[in-house]
Amino acid sequence: MSKPAGVHTLIRQTHEDRVLQVLREHGALTRGQIAEHVGLSRTTLSEITNVLLERGAITTTNTDGDIRAGRGRPAERLVLDPGAGQFMGVDFGHSRVRIAVSDAAHHIIASGVEFYDPDSGWAERVDSCFRLIEQVGADSGIHYGALQGIGIGFPGPFSPRMPKPVPTSDSGTAVPAGQFVYDSFAERFDTSIIIDNNTRFAALAEAIWGxxxxxxxxxxxxxxxxxxxxxxxxxxxxxxxxxxxxxxxxxxxxxxxxxxxxxxxxxxxxxxxxxxxxxxxxxxxxxxxxxxxxxxxxxxxxxxxxxxxxxxxxxxxxxxxxxxxxxxxxxxxxxxxxxxxxxxxxxxxxxxxxxxxxxxxxxxxxxxxxxLGDDVGALGAIAALFHRSPLLASYPETTQPEPHRGPTQRNIS
Amino acid sequence: MSKPAGVHTLIRQTHEDRVLQVLREHGALTRGQIAEHVGLSRTTLSEITNVLLERGAITTTNTDGDIRAGRGRPAERLVLDPGAGQFMGVDFGHSRVRIAVSDAAHHIIASGVEFYDPDSGWAERVDSCFRLIEQVGADSGIHYGALQGIGIGFPGPFSPRMPKPVPTSDSGTAVPAGQFVYDSFAERFDTSIIIDNNTRFAALAEAIWGxxxxxxxxxxxxxxxxxxxxxxxxxxxxxxxxxxxxxxxxxxxxxxxxxxxxxxxxxxxxxxxxxxxxxxxxxxxxxxxxxxxxxxxxxxxxxxxxxxxxxxxxxxxxxxxxxxxxxxxxxxxxxxxxxxxxxxxxxxxxxxxxxxxxxxxxxxxxxxxxxLGDDVGALGAIAALFHRSPLLASYPETTQPEPHRGPTQRNIS
The missing domain is CATH 3.30.420.40 (ATPase, nucleotide binding domain)
Incomplete structure (x- = not known):
């Protein structure tokens, strides 16, 4: 028995979460103040804040020049990005796609639904979903630059209505629908994506919010x-x-x-x-x-x-x-x-x-x-994202489709 | 949804594990060197090393006076206690108790078995076990001061041979056998203890070592x-x-x-x-x-x-x-x-x-x-301890008996 790979990642994510939490609690702070709060060395802290700045989760604000008594160069202060830490849940159903967006505090801040023809293919469904995401963003003033993750609910292996034909890749081979959906989102959004059976997501949503x-x-x-x-x-x-x-x-x-x-x-x-x-x-x-x-x-x-x-x-x-x-x-x-x-x-x-x-x-x-109502799948997808946080639980890696195995390949009928 | 309690404990334990790991990899180090390796501030690091010193997981060794070039007071160096990080698994069966002891690297370093009359009560069984623990310690040269945890496998709710009568507490009330065993170990050993059904522990051992x-x-x-x-x-x-x-x-x-x-x-x-x-x-x-x-x-x-x-x-x-x-x-x-x-x-x-x-x-x-053979329960109890490590997974809190509910109260027969 040895410790699993990813321990370093886990520690880094734990530190990131701590930094975000301190900023949530205290508002704008200098790097020195953050380091003090979380008990990290300045070097480690700098690495973490750089990653968070790059990802858009935090942003720089005014310096502490106007409020500090001491001498020396004023220190830059960091603050949570107002739009930071959003999570998006998507649920593709038989004839509609639903989305829900939560903030970092896990409150649902926007949602929407778009209908499509039950016979439409996956390219069309994904397009409907992207239009819906834009519309919801415009209506609610959300900019998606700081998305922490997207969870996508998808009809499972036994869904009798799995749309066919699946889209084809550039090389002409059929791409499993789940993989196609995953790839489409990954191309458009630079954030982590999980995709899973939407009934499972519904179960998770009922456990958490039911x-x-x-x-x-x-x-x-x-x-x-x-x-x-x-x-x-x-x-x-x-x-x-x-x-x-x-x-x-x-x-x-x-x-x-x-x-x-x-x-x-x-x-x-x-x-x-x-x-x-x-x-x-x-x-x-x-x-x-x-x-x-x-x-x-x-x-x-x-x-x-x-x-x-x-x-x-x-x-x-x-x-x-x-x-x-x-x-x-x-x-x-x-x-x-x-x-x-x-x-x-x-x-x-x-x-x-x-x-x-x-x-x-x-x-x-x-x-x-x-x-829960019809938004149960989208809510569950968000819950699954929360549950990936290292402080809560790790989401099994197997649910992230790999090139050789997408959800539709599980179809047994 | 809010983050669960115990996040701070989790972070502290994560830091402790990192410190132990660095000492395992590098041998004796000064506090400054450790802080550098794990990326913690000197203040945080000191808190952690103090806890580890108190617990006997690490110990001080020679200073760096003979090897350092610079001036100033020589710094104390810290090192893993040679006997640190032991975990003990105990399995109470129908007519015998088995123990196994592992080191921090999860290798079984000692084990033993002691037989008792199937009709003997729990006080007697626990005494047998304590004698066995001493004997195994003496034979193998293990001192138990640095035990990181004890896992105790116990016959479950449906065991038809749950010994009776259960011991009584000072107040004369019957104490459930599981609670009695837990209390006896808690009184003797200053370390964390988990107690669970031994068939479950066997399942865990088969999953990990089978x-x-x-x-x-x-x-x-x-x-x-x-x-x-x-x-x-x-x-x-x-x-x-x-x-x-x-x-x-x-x-x-x-x-x-x-x-x-x-x-x-x-x-x-x-x-x-x-x-x-x-x-x-x-x-x-x-x-x-x-x-x-x-x-x-x-x-x-x-x-x-x-x-x-x-x-x-x-x-x-x-x-x-x-x-x-x-x-x-x-x-x-x-x-x-x-x-x-x-x-x-x-x-x-x-x-x-x-x-x-x-x-x-x-x-x-x-x-x-x-x-696995007859030691499967003891091995599983050790595995359950490992799985409590925050870097692996949290062991459900419900398995630690509370005063008002011990395992034998689950007995339905």
Missing amino acids: SDAGVQSLVYARLSDGIGGGLVVGGHLVTGTSGFAGELGHISVSPNGVLCRCGKRGCVETVASVPAIFASCTARGVAINSLEDLRAAVAKGDPVVVGVLRDAGDALGRVLGSLAVALNPAEIVIAGDIVHIAGVIFEQAVATIGYELLPVPEAAPHIRVAH | SDAGVQSLVYARLSDGIGGGLVVGGHLVTGTSGFAGELGHISVSPNGVLCRCGKRGCVETVASVPAIFASCTARGVAINSLEDLRAAVAKGDPVVVGVLRDAGDALGRVLGSLAVALNPAEIVIAGDIVHIAGVIFEQAVATIGYELLPVPEAAPHIRVAH
Whole structure:
């Protein structure tokens, strides 16, 4: 066991964070004053302030000539750039892109949404997003020169609507969409970029902003065309060793169940995804083709439909209950429009999870429906950026796409 | 979202680690030389060296009077204490306690084992352990004044052999055994102490030392009287929000299965624990009462026994496969003497896990039997100490018992 690479980087970043914090607390200070506050030598401090000046996080202001009593050349004072320390979250969805911008104090200072055709390609989506970023900047007076990072939420490996065809590179080879998005942002913005599955980002956002105090551990499942998921453990988003963590939809609940598109039988997605629920209702004689149809059937209390919804909630509850036994999370969160329309899914899931849990009151997680709205992906992307700070936690390197492996290559369908 | 408390501690510890590292690399140095190497002001550096001197991690040696050319008072030189930076791992088992001691470079420099009566109480076990620690110290010439930390592995909430009665405190109230062990060590050793479930520690040890390179994420299950487990995610041991993570034995595999001692039906423990396997064989007409009986039946290839073992491997594989879909770990490790005796359990588990996994080659974990021997718990306890280092990862605070909640209070049986 040896210490990991990057220790020096970690220390440097820790020092940078300390310098920024001292400037945040005290306003303009000379280099000598900063060095005193953070306990660093003048040489080390100079290196750090030079990096921060170059990056635009801090800026020089008036000297201390007018306020100092002593003699000698007046010393330059440094101050936080007023626009410093912004973080941007981007969430590419089926038919819209959302952005949110936070300041260094982690307050959301601007946001926006831009719609596009669900069939549009990634070049077009990225262009829409860049227009949106400019518009939001113009409206809110933000200049993006001091962006500390961009987090990009992206449809995951199992998204049935992954747009095709992917753009081609100069050499004519197909570039995975995730890589293309990453490259486009990297070319335009000189800052660090992370890209990850947007359901995972949603899980992180629910962990941090979904309840008053935030939680350090959470199991998150979203019912839609499939079932996506995300896990937060010890305050960290779990990406897994090769980026596939959180595919809760493909945990099986009945070994002899229906064949799933992933190739095995009885995945929870074959019972509790929106299309699976519609299909079950229809097969049992109640034609359901939309959430509106479902809403009407639920309002009537149709027993066939309620039965299908209970089965879905039970299957979901078994998966979430098993994960709760393994992970002992603080919260379980169930998301998706269908959960709001058909509350019985949630009710049944809660009952089943309750049965599956260890019979120890203090091991029981809080179970709730998702609180955040459509900006959950963008918020989660920002949260992931915050969590990269060395003072909080390191974001796994694997989520930064490498040339040979972009998120769309994970597509298994 | 604000930065967590403890940032200042984190920075101080980071500085301490840097100072120790510089002394490790360069041998004896004056304070001025150290300050130069680590880029700290003389004032900050002095604070840090004073703490390290007090703690006995470093010591003063000759001055630089004989080697320096300049004038002025010779400066004192500092050097790593030869015995500095030791870490001790302790593993209390059913009938023995094991200890292992590592140096600051993370090499095991001493170890030992002491046996006790399985019926002995915790006061007796702790006394045995203290005798063992003295003996190992005397044999190896280690003085424990510079211990950086002690990690103590302890039987978990579901251990059927949790010794009773627990010792009583001065006030006559029963003190949970975990708290008693913690207090006993805290009274004797002036260093930080962590205490956790020993199966979890075993999981961490397998993640770090079980394969050449070590892995950052692992799902670990051990078949014995029950089924214990441990999860490592992103290099961290998962303890869960209230300390119950990893109870893999109580994940259910068949909703209508056998009633488990935890109160629900069909837990994997009711199919794949050692007593469950013995009972199934016996119920099907092949009396198996010991691992030796089982070994003989396996050697004969008894089809009833092989069938029972396959069912156990399949149930285990379903649980581990589901967790692998959720967590995308690098490795799955199956431990327990029975796995070495009845290889078909492992074979079947591998086949079932293979079926359960996402059909994506790069998402497939490496599946193996445990590599480490009986010292796995003590090694894991040391690994947990290393992982507390701010340069590696913070060990969750919840694993340090508080007066009002010791590990044995988790006991649900």
